[in-house]
Amino acid sequence: MRFTLNGKAVSLDVVGTRRLLDVLREDLQFTGTKEGCGEGECGACSVLIDGEVVDSCLIAAGQVEGREVTTVEGLADGSRLSALQQAFIEHGAAQCGICTPGMLLAAHALLQRSPRLSPDEVREGLAGNLCRCTGYTKIIDAVVSCAT
Amino acid sequence: MHNRRGSRRETSNDLAPPLPAFPPDVLYCVRHIPLQPPCHLTRRREPLQDRNSVALLPHMCPPPAQPAAVGRSVPRREGADKVTGRARYTDDLVVPGAWYGRTIRSTIARGRIRSISLDPAFDWSRVVVVTADDIPGDNVVQLIRDDQPILASLGGEIRHREEPILLLAASGRATLDDAAGHIRIEYEVADPIYALERASEVFSTVEISKGKVLEDLKDLEGVEVVERTFRVGLQEQLYIEPQGAIAIPWREHGAGSREQGITVIGSLQCPYYVHRALKRALKLTDEEAVVIQAETGGGFGGKEEYPSIVAVHAALLARKAGRPVRLVYDRHEDLAATTKRHPGVIKHRTAVKKDGTLLSQDIEIVLDGGAYCTLTPVVLSRAAIHAAGAYSCPNVRIRARAVATNTPPNGAFRGFGAPQSLFAAELMVEHVAEQLHVPSVELRRKWMLRVGDTTATGQKLTESVSSDLVLDAALKACGTVGRSDDRTVKRGRGLSLVFHGSGFTGSGEKKLQGTIGFEALADGTFRILTASTEIGQGTKTIFCQLAADALGVPLERVTLAPQDTSLVPDSGPTVASRTAMIVGRLVQEAATEIKERLKREKAPLRIEKSYIQPDTIHWDETTYRGDAYPVYAWACTIADVDVDMTTGEVRVTDLVTAVDCGKALHPVMAEGQIEGGSLQAVGWATIEEIKMKDGGYQNDRLATYLIPTALDAPRIRTILVENPYSRGPFGAKGIGELPMDGPAPAIIAAIHDATGVWLDEIPATPEKVLAACASR
Numbered sequence: 048m049r050f051t052l053n054g055k056a057v058s059l060d061v062v063g064t065r066r067l068l069d070v071l072r073e074d075l076q077f078t079g080t081k082e083g084c085g086e087g088e089c090g091a092c093s094v095l096i097d098g099e100v101v102d103s104c105l106i107a108a109g110q111v112e113g114r115e116v117t118t119v120e121g122l123a124d125g126s127r128l129s130a131l132q133q134a135f136i137e138h139g140a141a142q143c144g145i146c147t148p149g150m151l152l153a154a155h156a157l158l159q160r161s162p163r164l165s166p167d168e169v170r171e172g173l174a175g176n177l178c179r180c181t182g183y184t185k186i187i188d189a190v191v192s193c194a195t
Numbered sequence: 196m197h198n199r200r201g202s203r204r205e206t207s208n209d210l211a212p213p214l215p216a217f218p219p220d221v222l223y224c225v226r227h228i229p230l231q232p233p234c235h236l237t238r239r240r241e242p243l244q245d246r247n248s249v250a251l252l253p254h255m256c257p258p259p260a261q262p263a264a265v266g267r268s269v270p271r272r273e274g275a276d277k278v279t280g281r282a283r284y285t286d287d288l289v290v291p292g293a294w295y296g297r298t299i300r301s302t303i304a305r306g307r308i309r310s311i312s313l314d315p316a317f318d319w320s321r322v323v324v325v326t327a328d329d330i331p332g333d334n335v336v337q338l339i340r341d342d343q344p345i346l347a348s349l350g351g352e353i354r355h356r357e358e359p360i361l362l363l364a365a366s367g368r369a370t371l372d373d374a375a376g377h378i379r380i381e382y383e384v385a386d387p388i389y390a391l392e393r394a395s396e397v398f399s400t401v402e403i404s405k406g407k408v409l410e411d412l413k414d415l416e417g418v419e420v421v422e423r424t425f426r427v428g429l430q431e432q433l434y435i436e437p438q439g440a441i442a443i444p445w446r447e448h449g450a451g452s453r454e455q456g457i458t459v460i461g462s463l464q465c466p467y468y469v470h471r472a473l474k475r476a477l478k479l480t481d482e483e484a485v486v487i488q489a490e491t492g493g494g495f496g497g498k499e500e501y502p503s504i505v506a507v508h509a510a511l512l513a514r515k516a517g518r519p520v521r522l523v524y525d526r527h528e529d530l531a532a533t534t535k536r537h538p539g540v541i542k543h544r545t546a547v548k549k550d551g552t553l554l555s556q557d558i559e560i561v562l563d564g565g566a567y568c569t570l571t572p573v574v575l576s577r578a579a580i581h582a583a584g585a586y587s588c589p590n591v592r593i594r595a596r597a598v599a600t601n602t603p604p605n606g607a608f609r610g611f612g613a614p615q616s617l618f619a620a621e622l623m624v625e626h627v628a629e630q631l632h633v634p635s636v637e638l639r640r641k642w643m644l645r646v647g648d649t650t651a652t653g654q655k656l657t658e659s660v661s662s663d664l665v666l667d668a669a670l671k672a673c674g675t676v677g678r679s680d681d682r683t684v685k686r687g688r689g690l691s692l693v694f695h696g697s698g699f700t701g702s703g704e705k706k707l708q709g710t711i712g713f714e715a716l717a718d719g720t721f722r723i724l725t726a727s728t729e730i731g732q733g734t735k736t737i738f739c740q741l742a743a744d745a746l747g748v749p750l751e752r753v754t755l756a757p758q759d760t761s762l763v764p765d766s767g768p769t770v771a772s773r774t775a776m777i778v779g780r781l782v783q784e785a786a787t788e789i790k791e792r793l794k795r796e797k798a799p800l801r802i803e804k805s806y807i808q809p810d811t812i813h814w815d816e817t818t819y820r821g822d823a824y825p826v827y828a829w830a831c832t833i834a835d836v837d838v839d840m841t842t843g844e845v846r847v848t849d850l851v852t853a854v855d856c857g858k859a860l861h862p863v864m865a866e867g868q869i870e871g872g873s874l875q876a877v878g879w880a881t882i883e884e885i886k887m888k889d890g891g892y893q894n895d896r897l898a899t900y901l902i903p904t905a906l907d908a909p910r911i912r913t914i915l916v917e918n919p920y921s922r923g924p925f926g927a928k929g930i931g932e933l934p935m936d937g938p939a940p941a942i943i944a945a946i947h948d949a950t951g952v953w954l955d956e957i958p959a960t961p962e963k964v965l966a967a968c969a970s971r
Binding site: 072076077078079080081082083084085086088089091118119120122123128132133135136137138139141142143144145146147148151166169170171173174175176177178179180181182183184185186187 | 270274279289492863867902908
């Protein structure tokens with residue numbers, strides 16, 4: 048199968064019914080995408096497919112044929128962190144960090160869709176991503192700080 | 196495509212109007228005392244240059260000539276790794292040749308194993324099977340009491356439904372699934388005990404007494420006695436990274452006398468707990484067991500004692516397989532089998548004079564320990580010591596016991612017994628206030644501990660007592676309660692005032708003698724060697740801040756050795772709100788000593804520093820009298836709730852919490868700890884309910900065990916108060932657990948304010964709220 052991963056073409060010989068999460072983590076060793084529950088509840092495995100947030104534990108690898116997949120490894124520009132990544136560090140939005148990759152991708156998609164965001168809109172947009180460390184306050188602050 | 200939990204709950208969408216945020220110019224400063232010029236004015240968006248950069252972010256205040264790192268919200272040490280996906284958690288580690296492990300558990304709650312049979316039709320040559328007979332050392336999970344087996348043995352007792360019996364390893368997960376289907380275990384079933392009232396085995400008891408008991412007082416004229424019983428439920432820590440460990444035998448394929456060692460890398464809070472467990476189970480020397488903490492995706496107490504089981508299981512498999520084995524739980528197994536917060540029943544009888552003078556508190560606590568002792572006696576101890584609340588009472592009797600039932604063992608969870616007993620203590624203030632027709636805040640002011648007062652254990656408080664400071668700060672910040680526009684929604688407000696002992700209880704720190712190493716290296720840098728772990732709370736960052744300021748060097752010249760038992764000394768476990776205060780103080784002292792020695796000597800230098808109990812701290816373990824904790828941290832929480840009178844749903848719309856942390860070493864991280872802990876408490880008080888069925892948890896999946904989402908969570912407003920503690924590093928006190936204590940009673944008081952009904956039990960689920968309103 049072929050797809051684009053973080054802007055680069057990928058060609059793989061894998062069983063199409065395997066979870067996208069496993070193909071990313073095990074075959075491609077893109078371990079930034081995490082498994083928190085394996086049933087689409089926690090959002091730790093969130094990736095973007097053609098810009099839409101998707102739980103990669105619920106997606107068969109075959110479904111991304113010809114599509115564009117973005118993982119947390121694709122957010123920075125080389126060694127330059129994105130504004131959102133930097134805001135997460137500055138605001139203390141990452142504590143243990145396990146939800147952070149999924150949270151960043153969900154927030155990134157949100158900001159791409161509408162650059163103007165109220166705290167309530169951010170809360171709604173991130174409601175599919177669970178965090179147990181922060182109480183969400185600092186995550187919301189970080190995302191709102193990146194909205195224009 | 197994306198599963199949105201919030202959208203399932205329609206009522207969650209009508210969020211209350213956003214509250215005014217604190218002005219941004221104090222973002223990086225302690226909230227009530229702006230310490231620095233407004234940093235945001237110089238904000239520039241520039242990238243971090245280096246993946247391990249510890250320098251200040253460019254937008255932050257330019258460092259003065261002699262930079263003070265303490266008190267400044269510098270970037271988290273491992274922050275860049277965490278936002279780029281480079282941070283390696285246990286399951287992210289690539290270990291060539293590693294097999295997958297699996298635990299086979301009991302299906303009954305109580306009984307004996309009659310037989311274990313492996314289907315001969317299955318090809319077992321592809322699978323490694325470990326039974327209790329394969330344990331070289333003691334079949335005991337090393338903790339307080341030797342009651343919990345690593346694996347239940349043939350003929351051995353089953354005490355709960357998730358009891359581990361067999362371990363499997365294979366090269367692929369599919370083989371494991373297949374093998375698991377070809378194992379047959381037969382049991383002799385016994386009658387399980389689930390109800391606290393039926394439990395006869397007692398793990399431990401605690402009795403605290405001060406002055407006279409209630410009976411001597413209640414016949415006095417003009418004395419009111421208020422009685423009430425409270426119940427608290429189980430709670431799952433729900434760290435987002437499940438339990439996991441990878442065991443790597445030093446020499447693959449067979450063991451020689453000097454090569455039988457094993458290295459375990461895992462998600463854990465306490466490397467030396469795991470180290471002790473491995474040594475005992477596998478009969479290893481200190482050197483032969485090596486434990487390394489991988490990046491850890493949350494703990495909250497859940498990775499205090501349980502990782503010892505995961506690590507020993509993985510090590511047994513690796514030893515037998517002669518190759519590395521990866522044992523990572525999925526969420527379902529993690530929820531079903533690992534420890535939870537102790538549920539319990541707490542009964543209060545409080546005697547007061549008509550003028551509100553507190554005369555006597557008589558308190559009984561029963562906690563459910565589950566099937567094995569784990570850390571239950573210590574949890575019970577903390578519950579008992581905090582049971583009288585943050586108040587001064589001349590006559591106190593606290594009788595506490597923890598009992599055994601046939602449910603999976605309960606264990607450490609942030610707060611460690613104190614949230615349970617403080618929930619009851621705080622609601623008692625409300626009930627007494629109601630009886631006396633006085634505002635509960637007034638009663639709190641009358642009763643609260645002040646410098647010179649003594650606690651229930653007879654500890655005279657000499658410094659850093661902040662009940663009035665946090666109460667005033669929270670009241671000042673909370674504003675007025677508005678009315679809901681929705682006529683079916685009633686709004687209310689509740690308040691709580693709590694304290695929490697920092698560090699180990701009683702003589703715990705003295706016995707433990709936590710040790711750190713500190714090195715001055717030839718290249719002019721310094722290295723801290725500690726077993727204290729980073730689990731999101733910021734250990735790595737604040738230890739470097741403390742050392743940098745004590746040395747008077749820039750932050751980037753201080754590094755931290757990995758949490759690897761072959762490199763670092765035993766600094767004690769990362770628990771009990773002790774890391775910043777106790778171990779942090781050792782870091783500060785070691786850095787100060789190295790600085791002095793460098794005036795006469797040359798680098799490289801290495802010193803070790805161990806905790807020495809100050810002469811002023813006295814604790815009598817047998818009578819439970821004396822200085823239970825070196826110091827206490829204080830918090831006042833004000834919660835606003837909306838109660839939907841048609842659905843019974845409770846939404847916390849605003850939460851203000853003022854916390855005295857002594858000194859905010861890193862204000863943003865301190866706030867983060869408080870906000871995260873507060874939301875866990877909101878969950879415990881409102882939606883986190885575990886339903887039991889046949890000795891197991893009925894809702895043992897994340898689809899059915901709900902924790903607050905960003906939509907459920909209120910905006911939490913934290914006010915940091917600094918009332919320094921003379922022996923804390925730069926005045927700091929431990930606050931890791933404290934935020935778990937206050938929100939639950941404040942929320943129940945708010946529900947009463949809104950609806951007029953008192954709930955005596957949490958979580959305040961819609962069913963309970965509607966039933967209470969209906970029976971009014």
